[in-house]
Each structure stands twice: as C-alpha cells, then as structure tokens.
Amino acid sequence: MEPVLRIDDLCVGFHVRDRVVNIINHVSLHIGENEVLGLIGETGCGKSVTGSAVLRLLPDNAVVAGQIDYRGKALLPMSEHEFNRLRGAKIVSVPQSPSTSLNPMMTVGMQVEECLTRRPDYSKKAQQVPVRERVQQIFERLRLNERGKIFRKYPCELSGGMCQRVLISMGAITNADLIVVDEPTKAVDWILRAGVVDVLRKMKEDYRCAMMMITHDIGVARALSNRIAVMYAGEIVETGTAGQVLDHPQHPYTADLISALPENGFHVTEGFMPSFEEMPAACRYQDRCAHCVEACRSGKPEMHETEPGHFVYCHRCRGE
Amino acid sequence: MLKYIVKRLLVMLLVLWAVSTMTYFMVHVTPGDAATAIVFNLTGGTNMDEELIERINKRFDLDKPVYVQYFNWLLGVFRMDFGISYRYNMPVMDMIKARLPNTARLGLTAVFLSALIGIPLGVLSALRQNRLLDHTSRVATLFIGSVPGFLSGLVLIIIFSLKLKWFPTSGMKTAGSIVLPAVTLALGMVATTTRMMRTGMLDVLRQDFMVVAKAKGIRRSSMLVSHAFRNALPSIVTVIGLQIGHILGGSVLVETIFAWPGLGSLLNDAVSNRDTPMLEGCVILITFGYTAINLLVDVVYAWLDPRVKYTEG
Amino acid sequence: MKKRSALFHINRKNVLLILGLTLSALILLITIFSPLLETHNPTKMNLPNKLKAPSSENYFGTDALGRDVYSRILEGSRVSLGTAFVVVIFSAILGTAIGLFSGFIGGRTDMVCMRIVDIFLAFPTIVFVLAMTTFLPTNQLSLILAICCINWVRYARIARGEAVIIRNVEYIEAATAIGNSKTGILFRYFLPNTVSKILIMMSMDIGSIILYCASLSFLGLGTQPPSPAWGTMINEGRDYIRNAPWISIAPGIAVAVTALSFNMIGDGLRDALDPRMRESIQTE
Numbered sequence: 011m012e013p014v015l016r017i018d019d020l021c022v023g024f025h026v027r028d029r030v031v032n033i034i035n036h037v038s039l040h041i042g043e044n045e046v047l048g049l050i051g052e053t054g055c056g057k058s059v060t061g062s063a064v065l066r067l068l069p070d071n072a073v074v075a076g077q078i079d080y081r082g083k084a085l086l087p088m089s090e091h092e093f094n095r096l097r098g099a100k101i102v103s104v105p106q107s108p109s110t111s112l113n114p115m116m117t118v119g120m121q122v123e124e125c126l127t128r129r130p131d132y133s134k135k136a137q138q139v140p141v142r143e144r145v146q147q148i149f150e151r152l153r154l155n156e157r158g159k160i161f162r163k164y165p166c167e168l169s170g171g172m173c174q175r176v177l178i179s180m181g182a183i184t185n186a187d188l189i190v191v192d193e194p195t196k197a198v199d200w201i202l203r204a205g206v207v208d209v210l211r212k213m214k215e216d217y218r219c220a221m222m223m224i225t226h227d228i229g230v231a232r233a234l235s236n237r238i239a240v241m242y243a244g245e246i247v248e249t250g251t252a253g254q255v256l257d258h259p260q261h262p263y264t265a266d267l268i269s270a271l272p273e274n275g276f277h278v279t280e281g282f283m284p285s286f287e288e289m290p291a292a293c294r295y296q297d298r299c300a301h302c303v304e305a306c307r308s309g310k311p312e313m314h315e316t317e318p319g320h321f322v323y324c325h326r327c328r329g330e
Numbered sequence: 331m332l333k334y335i336v337k338r339l340l341v342m343l344l345v346l347w348a349v350s351t352m353t354y355f356m357v358h359v360t361p362g363d364a365a366t367a368i369v370f371n372l373t374g375g376t377n378m379d380e381e382l383i384e385r386i387n388k389r390f391d392l393d394k395p396v397y398v399q400y401f402n403w404l405l406g407v408f409r410m411d412f413g414i415s416y417r418y419n420m421p422v423m424d425m426i427k428a429r430l431p432n433t434a435r436l437g438l439t440a441v442f443l444s445a446l447i448g449i450p451l452g453v454l455s456a457l458r459q460n461r462l463l464d465h466t467s468r469v470a471t472l473f474i475g476s477v478p479g480f481l482s483g484l485v486l487i488i489i490f491s492l493k494l495k496w497f498p499t500s501g502m503k504t505a506g507s508i509v510l511p512a513v514t515l516a517l518g519m520v521a522t523t524t525r526m527m528r529t530g531m532l533d534v535l536r537q538d539f540m541v542v543a544k545a546k547g548i549r550r551s552s553m554l555v556s557h558a559f560r561n562a563l564p565s566i567v568t569v570i571g572l573q574i575g576h577i578l579g580g581s582v583l584v585e586t587i588f589a590w591p592g593l594g595s596l597l598n599d600a601v602s603n604r605d606t607p608m609l610e611g612c613v614i615l616i617t618f619g620y621t622a623i624n625l626l627v628d629v630v631y632a633w634l635d636p637r638v639k640y641t642e643g
Numbered sequence: 644m645k646k647r648s649a650l651f652h653i654n655r656k657n658v659l660l661i662l663g664l665t666l667s668a669l670i671l672l673i674t675i676f677s678p679l680l681e682t683h684n685p686t687k688m689n690l691p692n693k694l695k696a697p698s699s700e701n702y703f704g705t706d707a708l709g710r711d712v713y714s715r716i717l718e719g720s721r722v723s724l725g726t727a728f729v730v731v732i733f734s735a736i737l738g739t740a741i742g743l744f745s746g747f748i749g750g751r752t753d754m755v756c757m758r759i760v761d762i763f764l765a766f767p768t769i770v771f772v773l774a775m776t777t778f779l780p781t782n783q784l785s786l787i788l789a790i791c792c793i794n795w796v797r798y799a800r801i802a803r804g805e806a807v808i809i810r811n812v813e814y815i816e817a818a819t820a821i822g823n824s825k826t827g828i829l830f831r832y833f834l835p836n837t838v839s840k841i842l843i844m845m846s847m848d849i850g851s852i853i854l855y856c857a858s859l860s861f862l863g864l865g866t867q868p869p870s871p872a873w874g875t876m877i878n879e880g881r882d883y884i885r886n887a888p889w890i891s892i893a894p895g896i897a898v899a900v901t902a903l904s905f906n907m908i909g910d911g912l913r914d915a916l917d918p919r920m921r922e923s924i925q926t927e
Contacts, residue, residue: 094547097545097547098547098548102546103545105538110538110539111539111542112542113543113556113560113561114539114561114635114636114637115560115561115635115636116557124546124548124556125546128546128548128549128552128556129548130549164636164637166636166637167640180546341758344758344762345758345762345765346765348762349765349766352762353774356777356778357774469659472659472903472907472910473903475906476850477902478858478895478898478902480858480861480878481891481892481895481896481898481899484881484884484888484892484895485892487884488884488888492884492885578767580769582769582770582773583858583862586862587881597770598773598862601773601776601862602863604777606777609774613766613770613773616770617767617770620767621765624765
C-alpha cells in the first residue's frame with residue numbers, strides 16, 4: 011500500500027554569507043496510513059527542518075534536493091498554487107511554541123475557524139455542519155471550553171497549555187491525512203505534559219490520521235508513536251517500531267540517548283553535537299562514539315536491517 | 331484598560347502643570363522687561379516715559395512678588411484666560427481661538443497627505459524587501475527628509491506660485507491656498523512615516539504566526555489583512571501620533587513662510603514682539619495639544635493591542 | 644571586540660553608509676579649509692554688484708548688498724556645522740550622564756528623573772527653544788544652550804534604559820559566580836554596548852540638529868546679520884525670491900546636502916547594525 015508520506019534522499023542546506031551549509035543529509039523516511047512516526051533527536055539536529063521541508067515552509071535561503079511524495083505525488087516540484095490546496099487541508103501542521111505561533115490580535119476561535127473558512131477552496135454551502143459549531147465541538151473534545159467562551163478569547167488570556175491545545179485544534183479541524191506535530195510538549199510545564207499527550211492520543215484515535223511527531227522528549231515519543239526514527243546531526247541513524255528502537259537500540263547514539271534519561275541512570279554523553287559548518291566526513295557521531303573504529307572515519311555508514319523492520323546506519327552492526 | 335487611562339491622565343495633568351510653570355518662569359525671568367515691552371509696543375519706542383512704566387507696573391500687578399503673580403496667572407490658565415496681548419491689545423485667548431482652526435486644518439491636511447503616501451509605501455517596501463521598490467523608496471525618502479521645510483517651501487513657491495501660477499504665494503484667501511503649505515509640511519514627515527511603517531511591517535512579517543498562517547493555507551489577502559496588517563496597526567497609530575507632533579513644531583516655520591494665519595505664525599510674532607502673554611498662551615496651548623494628542627495615541631495603541639487591553643495594562 | 648566585528652559586514656548593503664561618510668568627510672574638510680576656499684570677503688558690501696546671477700566671478704551670485712553668496716556659504720558652514728557638533732556632543736554628554744545616574748540609582752530618584760524627562764518631551768523642540776530665547780540674549784551661544792536644554796532627553800532615555808538593564812540582568816550574577824569580576828563584565832560587555840547605542844543616536848542626531856539650527860536662524864534666532872548663518876541667509880533672500888532666487892536657494896541646498904550626508908551615516912549605521920538585515924539561519 012502506498013505510504014501517506016515518503017521522503018527519499020532529502021537534502022536541505024542554507025545559504026549563509028557566501029556558502030551553502032548542509033543541514034539535512036540524505037534523509038529517507040516513510041509514514042503509512044494512520045501511522046504515527048516519532049522523529050526524535052536532540053535540539054538542533056534538524057528535526058524541525060525536516061518537518062518544514064515537508065510543509066514547504068523553509069526560509070528563502072534554503073536549498074532543497076531529493077524527493078518528498080504524498081500518496082505517490084511528488085510535492086517539491088509542485089507549483090505553489092497547487093501545493094496550497096494540500097497544505098492546510100490534507101497536510102497540516104501543529105507548530106511549536108504556542109506563545110508565538112498564535113496571532114496575538116485575533117481571537118483563538120477565529121484562528122481555528124479560518125483554517126477552513128479563509129481557504130480559497132472554501133464553500134459555505136458545502137458545509138454539513140456550520141464551521142463555528144465544529145470549532146466549538148473540537149474545543150469541547152480537547153477540554154478547552156468554558157461554556158463556549160473560549161472562542162472569543164485572545165491568546166494572551168489563555169494559559170500555555172490551553173494555547174497548545176488551540177494549536178492542536180487547528181490541526182484537528184481539517185480532517186487531514188498527515189499532521190506534522192512539532193515539539194508539542196516543549197513549551198508546556200512538566201506537569202501538563204501528560205495532558206498534552208492525552209489530547210494527542212485522543213486525536214489520533216478520533217481522526218485516524220498519520221502523524222509525524224517531532225520531539226526531543228522520548229517519553230512522549232514512546233507514548234504516541236507506532237514507529238520511531240532517530241535523527242542525529244541531520245541524518246537518520248536508526249528506524250524501527252517504538253518497541254524495537256527504544257527497548258533494543260542498535261545505534262550507539264540511540265543507546266546513549268536512552269541511557270541518558272534520568273530513569274535510566276542519567277548517563278550523559280561526552281561532548282556536543284558538532285556544528286553544521288564543521289561536520290566530520292563519514293560517520294557524524296565518530297567523535298562521541300564509544301565504539302568508534304577506523305571504518306567510521308573513512309566511510310559513510312550503510313544501512314543494515316538487524317531485525318525485520320528495524321534499520322540502523324552503523325558500521326558496527328555489519329553482520330552482527 | 332480603564333486603570334491605564336486614568337493613570338495616564340494623572341501623569342498628563344502633572345506634565346501640563348509642570349509645562350505651564352516652566353513656561354511661565356522662562357518667560358518671566360526678567361519681570362522689569364514686561365512693562366518696558368508694553369510701553370515699547372504702545373508708543374513705538376519713541377516715548378519711554380518712566381512714569382508710564384510705573385503706572386503699567388501697577389495696572390498689571392507687575393510689581394507684586396513673583397509667587398503672587400504666578401499664582402494669579404495659574405488661576406487664569408485654569409480658566410483659559412491668558413491675559414491681554416501686549417501687541418494687539420486684545421485678549422490672548424480670542425486671538426488664539428481665531429487662529430487655532432486654521433492650524434488644525436493645515437495640520438490635518440498635511441497628516442492626511444503624509445499618511446496617504448507614507449503608509450502604503452512603507453507597507454509595500456516591507457512586502458518587497460530589498461527589491462527595487464524598497465531601495466528606491468528608501469533613498470528617495472532619505473533625500474526628501476533631509477531637505478529643510480523652509481527650503482522645500484520656497485522651492486514650491488518658486489515653481490508652483492511664481493512660475494506656474496497655480497497657487498497663491500501666501501495667505502489663506504483661496505481654496506487652493508492650503509495646498510502648498512500642506513505639501514511642504516507633509517514632505518517633512520513622509521520620510522519618517524514611510525520608514526516607521528516599513529519597520530513595523532517587517533517586524534510583523536518575521537513573526538512565527540505569519541509562517542503558521544501560511545501553513546494553514548489561507549488566502550494571501552486574508553494573511554495580509556487579518557494577520558499582517560492587523561498587527562501592524564499599532565505602528566500606524568504611533569506613526570500618525572509622531573506626525574502630529576512634528577506638525578506642531580513645523581507649523582511655526584511653514585506658517586511663517588506662507589503667511590498662513592495660524593498658531594505657529596502667531597507664536598513667531600509673539601517672540602519677535604516680546605509679547606509675553608501671547609507667547610505664554612501659544613506655547614502652553616501648543617504643548618497642551620501635543621500632550622493631549624500623545625495621550626490619545628497611547629490610549630488608542632493600548633486599545634488596539636489585546637495584550638494591554640485584557641491584562642492589567 | 645569579536646561581537647562587534649561579527650555584526651559589521653562591508654558589502655553592497657553598506658553603500659549608504661560609505662557614501663555618507665565620504666560626503667560628510669568632504670564637507671568637514673571644506674568647512675575647515677573654508678577661509679582658503681572663499682573667493683571674496685563674505686561680509687564686505689558691494690552695492691553696485693548687487694543681485695547678480697551666478698557667474699564665473701560669483702559662483703552662486705550676489706545678494707542684495709552685493710556680497711558673494713558662495714563665500715558667505717563657506718563662512719556660514721563653520722557656524723552651522725560647529726554649532727551642530729557642539730550641540731550634539733554636549734547634549735549627548737549631559738543626557739547620558741543624567742540617564743545613567745538615574746538608571747543606576749533607581750527607586751524614587753529614577754522615577755522623578757523620568758517624570759522630568761517626560762515633561763521636557765512634552766514640548767515640541769522649536770516651541771521650547773522659542774520660549775527660552777525670550778530671556779536669553781540673541782546670539783549663537785544662546786541658541787546652542789537652548790537646543791541642548793531640550794535635546795538631552797533623547798540621550799537620557801537611552802542611557803537610562805541601558806543602566807536599568809545593567810542593574811537588573813541576571814547573568815551578571817551568574818557570571819560573577821563562575822569567576823568573572825563585576826567590573827570586568829561591565830567594561831567588556833555593557834559599556835561598549837551602551838556607547839555604541841549612544842554613538843548611533845548621535846550620528847542620527849547631527850542631521851536633525853543641522854536642520855533645527857537652520858530653521859531657528861531662519862526665524863531670526865542665534866547669530867545675527869551680517870554674520871552669515873545659512874538659515875539667516877535663506878530668510879534674507881525671501882524678499883528677492885522672484886528675481887534673485889539664488890540668494891535663498893544656494894544656502895538652502897547647502898543645508899540640505901549637509902543634512903543629507905549626515906543622515907546617510909545615521910541611516911547607514913542603523914541598517915548595518917540592524918539584526919533584521921542579516922540573513923537568519925534556522926537549524927531546528
């Protein structure tokens with residue numbers, strides 16, 4: 011069956027001063043029908059850039075190569091006009107940072123409503139249920155409603171958690187096939203994290219959509235993802251089901267990531283992710299990896315399938 | 331919101347009191363001069379009779395202690411009574427009332443002209459940042475903004491009054507008389523207007539919610555109006571407020587050049603003639619107007635921004 | 644300082660700044676060497692020669708008293724530019740001092756100072772200066788004094804803002820905790836930042852002060868005739884605008900060009916250091 015989203019050999023760079031800095035390096039992913047793919051990795055590894063590339067929302071100085079297919083249709087060569095029919099309708103985004111992603115001078119209700127009403131292809135007559143009612147229903151479902159009053163409130167009058175739920179409503183109202191969720195718990199207090207996860211789980215069950223769940227929070231990824239892709243320094247290093255990747259990590263980075271969790275002993279890895287302007291050739295994890303060998307510095311790691319559906323990009327896994 | 335307004339009103343009252351007091355003491359530093367000035371104006375400087383000066387001192391309480399004079403004067407200000415003009419021998423307030431509408435008309439026309447050009451130009455420059463329109467408008471407004479008001483006024487007179495004879499050189503006699511002075515005033519402001527509008531718009535355009543709006547796939551017109559422009563509205567209000575401030579100062583020059591019978595030329599006359607009450611009246615009223623308009627602008631700005639309106643403010 | 648140099652890239656975007664600097668330097672040189680460049684005595688009357696159009700003898704023609712306009716403009720440049728520089732420097736020093744003081748002290752004093760600033764800000768500049776001149780003698784020094792008295796506020800505001808930041812910023816404590824001395828941080832980070840903001844303000848201010856001075860001398864303040872201040876010259880030429888426009892236009896253009904070149908510096912500096920102009924890289 012055709013995957014909802016297929017990313018093939020995606021490369022993204024940015025024009026900085028007089029050169030092009032490579033960020034995303036030959037990334038390949040796919041997301042199937044109703045599947046949630048968790049894209050995890052530390053801050054700055056390029057996850058959000060990947061999400062923006064799918065949504066074609068990269069800044070003007072970006073250079074993109076490779077292929078992104080939505081249900082078999084190539085997205086990158088599409089005209090802006092054609093892509094706009096997909097974006098915001100079939101492929102939607104739940105952005106990060108609720109405090110800055112909402113228009114401070116528009117009511118939250120309007121901001122959700124306009125996801126439908128202000129699109130060029132909107133037709134009032136074609137609506138079975140008035141849009142306003144739909145908005146209220148979604149607010150209700152996401153426990154965001156004080157007797158219908160939230161609609162007319164401005165973002166500054168709501169808490170961070172409520173704003174996050176408004177953002178999620180914007181993703182839910184469109185009945186999209188693919189939702190790119192960007193760091194849903196980053197701006198939310200630890201205590202409220204579970205609430206956001208709950209809301210997202212509900213949405214997944216109610217709307218049966220595919221999701222790209224971009225997050226650095228492994229707990230969130232585990233709770234919501236069917237499959238997980240691990241990203242480091244702009245490259246995918248490991249993909250597999252949630253259970254496979256998180257319980258039997260094969261790539262040294264993934265293993266380090268998991269053992270660095272507080273509940274696993276807080277074994278923090280040495281060093282920092284290298285700057286994109288000074289990326290080492292061959293394996294990008296070589297300077298921090300405890301298992302680094304000669305081959306790691308000379309040749310790009312290839313993909314190995316260690317168990318059915320579980321793929322790793324590492325020299326060490328050859329043949330094991 | 332209400333709290334905000336009340337707080338600002340109180341500050342404004344304080345400022346007004348301080349402004350009046352400062353003006354009073356600036357102008358009255360040498361009280362002896364007042365009587366001399368009056369006699370000078372009355373007799374044309376030919377008959378500076380000592381006794382006459384004495385009588386005038388008594389008549390206008392000019393020999394009373396400073397604080398008494400000040401207090402009486404302050405009461406007068408409260409009642410909007412600034413005394414009698416030394417030069418015209420008429421109540422100051424009457425003359426000001428006669429001239430105020432003229433300045434207001436001139437000023438509003440100039441603001442309208444400047445906004446008409448500056449706001450769209452600024453918005454377009456921001457939307458087409460760093461392209462031809464942007465660079466051209468920035469260079470053009472830089473040049474125009476460096477030309478002093480009196481020069482542009484004189485040049486306009488030469489071209490449109492003397493050579494082309496489209497408009498009169500001065501005065502307020504015909505309907506077209508307002509054109510040249512208003513254009514001169516507007517030219518001085520259009521540079522700042524455009525630049526501030528551009529900056530305000532650029533600030534809005536690079537915000538996250540603009541990208542989110544694009545992600546929602548809404549119509550470009552909705553994006554520009556409901557998202558970009560709506561958030562740039564406070565900038566527009568600030569810009570207009572600034573312009574009005576500029577007018578109050580610039581009108582002194584422009585009205586003098588074009589012999590426009592307004593408050594500005596009245597003030598200038600008062601300075602030349604050492605007409606103290608008139609000077610006080612003009613300075614205080616112009617400053618009051620400036621303060622009041624600034625307050626109005628701030629209130630409108632706050633009202634437009636829900637973040638101020640719905641929180642404590 | 645590493646931070647500063649990273650902010651400043653000389654490229655096509657800085658054309659304005661470089662042009663402004665060149666032009667201003669040229670004008671400054673002309674001003675300094677004006678006695679050598681004058682062709683006639685600027686104050687010497689020559690009635691038979693009056694109201695002559697520009698020619699090879701008198702580059703910008705002569706005025707109603709037969710004086711050479713070109714030489715008068717050169718003579719006036721010293722007054723005009725000198726005044727502008729003095730005003731800007733003094734008001735900057737005064738304003739910065741008061742602002743820093745107010746910001747550092749904080750509390751009641753700060754509030755009172757800021758209220759005073761608000762009061763001064765309530766006056767339109769020209770109106771304030773006109774009011775002040777009623778009790779000052781009519782000479783250039785009074786003009787300088789009067790403008791300084793109202794112009795200091797814009798520097799006070801900036802300086803006070805910086806001082807408040809310095810007072811409140813949290814990472815001073817953090818940096819102190821890891822060993823940097825408080826004065827070290829002060830001198831290495833904040834003072835340069837404050838100084839650069841004040842300098843930018845000054846560069847933007849010179850242009851407007853030149854315009855204000857010209858406007859005020861046009862209205863009859865400051866140095867009196869026969870001293871050739873540009874504004875005064877323009878005023879004197881008003882009566883002859885019909886048949887001898889050069890008397891007003893020539894000094895007017897001098898004012899405009901001078902103001903323009905300094906405004907270019909101000910604008911150029913502001914653009915060069917404006918973070919919005921730089922390209923942004925997003926890596927998340």
